[in-house]
Amino acid sequence: MSGEAKDQKKGGIPRVALPEDARLATLAVREGLPPTPWGENSEALFLTSSFVHPDAATAARRFANEEEAFVYSRFSNPTVMMMERRLAALEGTEACIGTASGMAAIMLLVMGLLKAGDHVVCSRSVFGSTIKLLQGEFGKFGVQVSFVSQTDLAEWKAALQPNTQLLFAETPTNPLTEVCDVAALAELAHGHGALLAVDNCFASPALQQPARLGADFIIHSGTKYLDGQGRVIAGAICASAHYIDNVFTPVMRSVGMSLSPFNAWVVLKGMETLGIRMKAQTDSAAQLASWLEAHPGVERVYYPGLKSHPQHELAMRQQGGQGGAVVSFVVRSQPGADDGGRAAAFHVIDHTRICSITANLGDTKTTITHPASTSHGRLTEGQRQSAGITQGLIRVAVGLEDIEDLKADLARGLNSL
Ligand SMILES: *Cc1c(COP(=O)(O)O)cnc(C)c1O
Numbered sequence: 001m002s003g004e005a006k007d008q009k010k011g012g013i014p015r016v017a018l019p020e021d022a023r024l025a026t027l028a029v030r031e032g033l034p035p036t037p038w039g040e041n042s043e044a045l046f047l048t049s050s051f052v053h054p055d056a057a058t059a060a061r062r063f064a065n066e067e068e069a070f071v072y073s074r075f076s077n078p079t080v081m082m083m084e085r086r087l088a089a090l091e092g093t094e095a096c097i098g099t100a101s102g103m104a105a106i107m108l109l110v111m112g113l114l115k116a117g118d119h120v121v122c123s124r125s126v127f128g129s130t131i132k133l134l135q136g137e138f139g140k141f142g143v144q145v146s147f148v149s150q151t152d153l154a155e156w157k158a159a160l161q162p163n164t165q166l167l168f169a170e171t172p173t174n175p176l177t178e179v180c181d182v183a184a185l186a187e188l189a190h191g192h193g194a195l196l197a198v199d200n201c202f203a204s205p206a207l208q209q210p211a212r213l214g215a216d217f218i219i220h221s222g223t224k225y226l227d228g229q230g231r232v233i234a235g236a237i238c239a240s241a242h243y244i245d246n247v248f249t250p251v252m253r254s255v256g257m258s259l260s261p262f263n264a265w266v267v268l269k270g271m272e273t274l275g276i277r278m279k280a281q282t283d284s285a286a287q288l289a290s291w292l293e294a295h296p297g298v299e300r301v302y303y304p305g306l307k308s309h310p311q312h313e314l315a316m317r318q319q320g321g322q323g324g325a326v327v328s329f330v331v332r333s334q335p336g337a338d339d340g341g342r343a344a345a346f347h348v349i350d351h352t353r354i355c356s357i358t359a360n361l362g363d364t365k366t367t368i369t370h371p372a373s374t375s376h377g378r379l380t381e382g383q384r385q386s387a388g389i390t391q392g393l394i395r396v397a398v399g400l401e402d403i404e405d406l407k408a409d410l411a412r413g414l415n416s417l
Pocket residue numbers: 101102103104127170174199201202220221222223224233234235
C-alpha cells in the first residue's frame with residue numbers, strides 16, 4: 001500500500017499491525033492508530049487543539065512538513081486520523097481527509113481541484129445543497145457547471161467541454177434512488193482528461209466502493225450511515241495519498257473546514273457496526289419495498305432492489321446485490337383529489353407512531369419525509385414535476401426497528417385512505 005510507504009518515508013506516525021490481507025469487517029473494527037502506552041482497547045478521544053514538541057528544532061521540522069507528527073488540530077489530530085484511516089480502508093483508497101460536514105467535503109473538493117473558468121458536469125439529481133454550492137457559491141468565483149441526466153450517459157458525454165475538469169455523481173440518489181454507472185462515468189472522465197467524484201452517502205462502502213470502479217474521489221457525509229445513529233455532523237473525502245497530502249491538506253490548513261475530534265470519534269466508533277447495520281437495514285428495506293409494491297394504496301415504489309426499478313441490474317452489480325436502506329413510494333391518488341396526492345401522503349405520514357418525521361437519514365431510527373414540501377420544497381412545482389418529486393411521494397429511510405412494526409406503522413395510514 002503506498003499510504004504505508006508514505007508514512008515510512010516521513011518516518012512519523014506508525015500504523016496498526018494488521019495482516020496485509022485483513023478483510024473489510026476486520027478493518028472496520030481495527031484500522032486506525034496503535035494504542036497509546038496506556039494500552040486502551042477503545043480508541044482514545046484526543047481533545048486537544050495543539051501538540052507539544054520536544055525541542056525547537058523538531059518543531060521547525062514538523063512545521064516545515066519534513067517530519068510527520070501531530071501539530072495543530074485544524075489539520076492533524078490522532079482521533080481524526082484514526083477515522084480517516086478506517087474510512088480509507090473501507091473505501092479501498094490510499095488516504096482520506098475528514099471535514100466538518102458532508103458539504104464541507106464538497107467545498108474542499110472544489111477548492112482543491114478547480115479555479116475560475118473550470119467546468120464541472122454534475123447529475124441533476126444530486127443532493128440539493130450540492131447543486132446550490134456548485135452553481136450558487138462557486139458560480140460566484142467563476143466555476144462553471146452543467147447539470148445532466150443521472151442515468152443518460154450520452155448527456156454526460158455531450159456536456160463535456162475543453163475546460164471540464166470534474167464529473168460529479170451521486171448514486172443512488174435521494175429520494176428516487178436513481179442509479180448511475182460509476183465505471184462508465186470514470187471511463188468517460190478519464191478519456192477526457194477529467195476526474196470523477198462520487199458522493200457515496202446512500203450506499204456507503206458497505207455496499208459500494210466507487211474507487212474500485214474507477215472514481216478518483218469519494219465524498220462522504222459522515223452524518224448519515226457512517227455515524228449511523230443520527231448524532232453528529234461530519235464529512236470526508238477519500239482519494240489517493242497524492243491528492244490528500246498535496247492538494248486537500250494544504251487547503252484544509254488555510255481554510256479550516258476541520259472535523260472536530262469528538263465528531264470524528266463518534267463516526268470512528270459508528271463505522272465498527274456499519275457492515276451489520278447496513279445489512280440489517282437493507283434487508284428490512286427490501287422487505288418493506290416488496291410489501292409496499294403489493295399494497296393497493298401504493299401507486300409506485302422506487303427501490304433499486306426491486307425488479308421494477310429501471311436500473312435494477314446495474315444497481316445489483318454495483319452495490320453488491322443490495323438495494324440500500326432508502327425506499328420511496330407514491331401513495332395512490334384518491335378519487336376527486338386535486339392536490340396531486342399531497343393530502344394522502346400527509347395522511348400516511350401523520351398516522352405513523354414509530355417513524356420519525358424528519359428529512360435526515362442513515363439513522364437506526366426509521367425516518368419518514370414528504371420530499372415535495374421539505375427537501376425539495378424550494379423548487380417550483382414545474383421543476384418538481386420534471387424531477388419526479390410528486391406531491392404523493394414519501395421517502396422512508398429504514399432503521400433497525402422490527403420490520404413487522406414498520407409495516408404496521410405504514411399500513412395504519414395506507415389502509416385508512
Ligand atoms: C446529507 C448529505 C450531504 C451533506 O452532508 P452534511 O453532513 O449534512 O453536510 C451530501 N450528500 C448527500 C447525498 C447527503 O445525503
